Amino acid sequence: MQSISTLSSRHVRRYWNDPEKERARSRRKYAENREYYCQKNRTRYRDNPKAAAMLYLRRKREHPVEFTLWRLRNRSKVRGRPFSLTLLDVEALLSVEACESCGSALVGGQPSRLRPRARTIDERVHGKGYVPGNVGVLCGRCNSLKSDASPIEIRQLAAYVQRI
Numbered sequence: 001m002q003s004i005s006t007l008s009s010r011h012v013r014r015y016w017n018d019p020e021k022e023r024a025r026s027r028r029k030y031a032e033n034r035e036y037y038c039q040k041n042r043t044r045y046r047d048n049p050k051a052a053a054m055l056y057l058r059r060k061r062e063h064p065v066e067f068t069l070w071r072l073r074n075r076s077k078v079r080g081r082p083f084s085l086t087l088l089d090v091e092a093l094l095s096v097e098a099c100e101s102c103g104s105a106l107v108g109g110q111p112s113r114l115r116p117r118a119r120t121i122d123e124r125v126h127g128k129g130y131v132p133g134n135v136g137v138l139c140g141r142c143n144s145l146k147s148d149a150s151p152i153e154i155r156q157l158a159a160y161v162q163r164i
């Protein structure tokens with residue numbers, strides 16, 4: 001509960017009378033000026049990189065499934081690949097606990113040298129896109145080793161590494 005001292009006198013006066021009425025009033029005001037408020041928000045995030053970054057982080061934190069779906073869809077769009085995952089597919093991918101290749105326990109966050117076991121979504125066959133049946137869950141290490149290699153290339157590489 002917000003303490004009254006942090007509210008402006010204008011708010012105190014309104015909420016003091018009838019909070020329900022105040023909510024109805026602001027909803028009505030929003031509905032009447034919807035275009036104005038939408039435009040205001042658009043320019044707010046366009047002209048203010050800091051606010052846009054905060055919004056990005058808030059979405060990432062509060063809606064991880066939707067955020068991942070959005071990020072994968074964007075990536076497919078940029079690369080011009082097919083995309084047909086649903087929220088349920090992404091939820092299933094995010095609930096996988098172990099890397100499908102090496103079996104190590106997965107952690108959150110961005111994969112890096114210091115965090116090799118971060119969860120990443122793998123496009124099994126590169127070019128086929130993020131579609132059901134062509135996605136896997138790998139740790140960052142396995143995914144960067146795999147990259148866009150074909151099974152033949154990986155076998156050749158493994159043979160080379162064993163010869164050393």
Ligand SMILES: [Zn+2]
Nearest residue numbers: 099102139142
């Ligand atoms: Zn792995």
